[in-house]
Amino acid sequence: MKRxxxxxxxxxxxxTLFNRLSGASARVGNWPGITVDLMSAKILIGGHxxxxxxxxxxxxxxxxSDDEQVVRHFLSSNPVDLAIIVLNSxxxxxxxxxxxxxxxxGLPAILLLNMQDEAKRAGISIDAEAMxxxxxxxxxxxxxxxxxxxxxxxxxxxxxxEEKPNRVSSQTIASLLEADVQIEQDMLDIxxxxxxxxTQLADKTTxxxxxxxxxxxxxxxxxxxxxxxxxxxxxxxxxxxxxxMAWLLALLRSSVLDPLLxxxxxxLNGLLLDGIFNGISTVAAFVPIIVLFFxxxxxxEDSGYLSRAAFLMDAFMAKIGLDGRGxxxxxxxxxxxxxxxxxxxxMRSRPMRLLTMLVIPLSLCSARLQVFLFLIATLFxxxxxxxxxxxxxxxxxxxxxxxxxxxxxxxxxxxxxILELPPYRFPTPRQIWLRGWxxxxxxxxxxxxxxxxxxxxVWALTHFPxxxxxxxxxxLAGQIGTLFAPILNPxxxxxxxxxxxxxxxxxxxxxxxxxxxxxxxxxxxxxQQIAINIDWVQGMSFMLFTLIYTxxxxxxxxxKSESKSSRFMWLSIVWSLGLAWLVSFIFYQGAxxxxx
Amino acid sequence: xxxxxxxxxxxxxxxxxxxxxQALHQRLNAMGFRIGKKIELIRRASFNGPLHVxxxxxxxxxxxxxxxxxxxxxx
Numbered sequence: 001m002k003r004x005x006x007x008x009x010x011x012x013x014x015x016t017l018f019n020r021l022s023g024a025s026a027r028v029g030n031w032p033g034i035t036v037d038l039m040s041a042k043i044l045i046g047g048h049x050x051x052x053x054x055x056x057x058x059x060x061x062x063x064x065s066d067d068e069q070v071v072r073h074f075l076s077s078n079p080v081d082l083a084i085i086v087l088n089s090x091x092x093x094x095x096x097x098x099x100x101x102x103x104x105x106g107l108p109a110i111l112l113l114n115m116q117d118e119a120k121r122a123g124i125s126i127d128a129e130a131m132x133x134x135x136x137x138x139x140x141x142x143x144x145x146x147x148x149x150x151x152x153x154x155x156x157x158x159x160x161x162e163e164k165p166n167r168v169s170s171q172t173i174a175s176l177l178e179a180d181v182q183i184e185q186d187m188l189d190i191x192x193x194x195x196x197x198x199t200q201l202a203d204k205t206t207x208x209x210x211x212x213x214x215x216x217x218x219x220x221x222x223x224x225x226x227x228x229x230x231x232x233x234x235x236x237x238x239x240x241x242x243x244x245m246a247w248l249l250a251l252l253r254s255s256v257l258d259p260l261l262x263x264x265x266x267x268l269n270g271l272l273l274d275g276i277f278n279g280i281s282t283v284a285a286f287v288p289i290i291v292l293f294f295x296x297x298x299x300x301e302d303s304g305y306l307s308r309a310a311f312l313m314d315a316f317m318a319k320i321g322l323d324g325r326g327x328x329x330x331x332x333x334x335x336x337x338x339x340x341x342x343x344x345x346x347m348r349s350r351p352m353r354l355l356t357m358l359v360i361p362l363s364l365c366s367a368r369l370q371v372f373l374f375l376i377a378t379l380f381x382x383x384x385x386x387x388x389x390x391x392x393x394x395x396x397x398x399x400x401x402x403x404x405x406x407x408x409x410x411x412x413x414x415x416x417x418i419l420e421l422p423p424y425r426f427p428t429p430r431q432i433w434l435r436g437w438x439x440x441x442x443x444x445x446x447x448x449x450x451x452x453x454x455x456x457x458v459w460a461l462t463h464f465p466x467x468x469x470x471x472x473x474x475x476l477a478g479q480i481g482t483l484f485a486p487i488l489n490p491x492x493x494x495x496x497x498x499x500x501x502x503x504x505x506x507x508x509x510x511x512x513x514x515x516x517x518x519x520x521x522x523x524x525x526x527x528q529q530i531a532i533n534i535d536w537v538q539g540m541s542f543m544l545f546t547l548i549y550t551x552x553x554x555x556x557x558x559x560k561s562e563s564k565s566s567r568f569m570w571l572s573i574v575w576s577l578g579l580a581w582l583v584s585f586i587f588y589q590g591a592x593x594x595x596x
Numbered sequence: 597x598x599x600x601x602x603x604x605x606x607x608x609x610x611x612x613x614x615x616x617x618q619a620l621h622q623r624l625n626a627m628g629f630r631i632g633k634k635i636e637l638i639r640r641a642s643f644n645g646p647l648h649v650x651x652x653x654x655x656x657x658x659x660x661x662x663x664x665x666x667x668x669x670x671x
Contacts (some may be wrong), residue, residue, distance in 0.1 A: 059626025090653050094628040171612075206655075216642050311657045315645030318659070324646070416620055417646065418627060418663045421655035551634065 002050040002161060003079065004043075007071065007102060007430050008086030009095050010057030011422055013114045015039075015084055017144035018054040019434060021154070038074070046158025050081070061101040067348070075105070075173050082161045083109040084153075089119035089126060089141065090423075092195055096187045103137060107175050108164040109137045110157055117143045124195065125592065131194040145428060206423040210308070219312050227331055230300070234292050235366065239289035249281040253364060267466070275459035276452055278513075289366065291440050293335050297343075298435040298488055302427035307419055314417060320401055321408025326356040330400060333363030337551050339439065341558045349415035356561060358411075358572055359403050361551050364396040367508035371546055374512050378527040379539040388540075392547055397549055399579060458510075477502060491545065492538040492583040492592075501545065507552040537596055541588040548580035600635065601647065601663035608636035609668030616665045628654045629666065 008014040012118055022041030022287065040053040055074060056067035085102055087095040092113060099111050113119075113126060132139040138156045142149035213222060257277060261269050300306060311323025317327050325347060333340035340360045347353040376385050461477040468474030473495060480502065481488075483496035488498050496519070503514035519529050534542070550573050552555060560569040603609060611633050614621055628651040629635070638648040638655070646657045 028616070060622050062622065091628075093652050094626075094630075094654065097626075124653075210638075214639060214648065215637070216640075220642070311641055311646055311648065314657075314659070315641055315643040416623065416659070418623060418656060418658040418662060420627065421648065421657055423655075 002081040005080045012088040013144045014086045083107045089113040106168040116141045127194045134190045238289040294436040294439040306421040333360040338554045349413045351411040354415035355411035359400045362399045390496045431489040492541045492588040537591045541584045545580045545584045600666040603637040613667040
């Protein structure tokens with residue numbers, strides 16, 4: 001099978017083209033260098049099946065970034081039958097250098113000048129035929145976003161592969177990758193002969209939007225307002241969807257599963273329904289919010305606004321060892337930690353990425369919010385409630401900054417902060433949909449396995465041994481609660497709350513449900529019972545602990561898969577547990593010492 | 597003669613030299629920072645934040661530390 005490599009600078013629409021040609025869905029982002037794992041797809045070209053590989057975006061074939069090394073490594077070790085080079089037409093005056101570098105390798109290649117629609121609006125005209133003669137490569141003008149010129153480009157690619165079989169071995173390429181000199185002069189030469197650029201860019205839209213959004217005084221307030229509105233939208237629109245999903249799942253259980261499985265022995269029935277079904281439905285109920293979250297975030301990401309947010313917040317983030325992009329990810333974490341952790345892929349430097357991933361799980365995510373809303377309503381008056389909620393958000397920020405400051409020397413990053421500000425773009429619905437779907441699939445795949453195992457485990461803990469009532473102090477969970485008493489008593493958490501905390505390790509969404517199981521009550525009766533059993537100081541201590549310790553198994557799984565390091569995963573778990581205990585201890589003992 | 601980090605918003609200059617180690621040099625090169633190119637400072641972020649510059653059709657943000665390495669001819 002022939003192999004075709006897709007090469008180009010970051011942010012030139014390479015992944016969009018890949019999606020269009022393959023029909024699959026790679027990530028499409030308006031961030032420089034978004035593709036980290038190699039994507040490939042089988043495509044039909046000139047009557048044959050060929051493998052199309054989407055290589056990471058690179059600025060320079062001889063550069064030192066991880067992505068640039070990946071590309072070099074790939075070309076030196078994999079035979080390639082055709083290189084499709086994708087460049088941004090509007091920036092051809094500087095990007096052509098990459099095409100020249102690649103051409104010098106001697107591979108059969110074609111050059112696609114993408115974003116023709118934008119270039120046209122900006123008044124840039126390129127004589128493709130003249131450029132093709134100068135370069136000695138076929139040159140095509142395309143728009144991957146709208147599909148213009150793509151079928152023709154495929155035909156040219158097929159012809160090129162047919163006529164010019166690759167005679168360059170990977171070893172030769174490896175040696176050719178050593179040096180280049182002539183390129184700068186050649187680039188100037190070709191651009192001069194073939195490209196007409198207006199001295200002043202004709203498209204002022206981006207400039208005008210930036211004047212407002214990056215304003216020295218209004219830029220930050222606008223940014224915060226925009227973020228607030230996005231979260232409002234996600235949760236306002238997501239709540240009915242989530243409720244609907246929960247209702248559907250409850251219906252499924254009561255009308256199908258309960259009658260169907262009632263013939264089974266009660267332990268198996270309990271395991272299947274209270275264990276596995278509840279576990280899966282916990283994840284499933286969150287799918288609508290996750291879908292919405294990704295749809296909205298992919299829209300923001302593709303619009304080019306995230307680079308602007310990074311610009312606005314960088315000064316502050318630099319002081320705590322992070323950079324502007326880290327702030328954006330933290331904000332995403334206030335919705336859900338899992339996509340925020342996945343979002344750190346845009347960072348190239350590993351230490352910076354790890355430090356960001358270490359602080360994200362401290363963001364007060366929507367699942368914790370649900371626990372807090374319930375307990376605050378139970379333990380405080382309606383007048384006190386907003387202040388308590390605000391205090392918890394402040395505590396979340398404080399722990400994030402504390403963690404970043406404490407660990408910034410371990411995760412020192414020397415990566416310079418140089419980022420391209422792409423023009424504002426409106427992603428097409430197709431782009432948004434493909435991207436959102438890809439992320440959801442990824443999330444479900446991983447989260448389901450983890451949650452099923454976790455839930456089965458917790459079910460077992462609260463149901464064995466079988467001769468005592470479920471979730472009572474005689475069960476394994478109860479015994480663990482007693483075991484942890486010496487640690488948890490000093491922070492005011494009794495053995496019943498301790499069991500809820502164990503449940504909370506799987507997912508915070510289960511905490512309130514588990515309290516219902518533990519007390520054998522629900523709704524108002526549960527609230528009253530809790531208000532009798534614990535006072536507000538204990539409740540606050542419990543909430544602080546819930547806020548800081550590991551958010552859920554999905555987050556842990558994501559931490560591990562994204563960092564590819566169990567050590568890092570354990571560091572995150574141990575640090576957050578330790579910090580949670582310490583903060584709760586200081587609060588609880590301090591409050592008690594003050595006579596509260 | 598001046599350095600990029602000393603420009604005021606709206607001012608421009610021509611890149612005369614880039615004082616950086618190889619990795620940073622290449623990164624800047626690929627972003628369009630090349631000797632002889634005209635560069636304009638568009639704006640600075642508040643609180644001593646990054647600089648927003650324009651070279652040709654490309655907008656780039658970079659921190660002051662990196663901007664100090666870029667020497668300009670006053671144009």
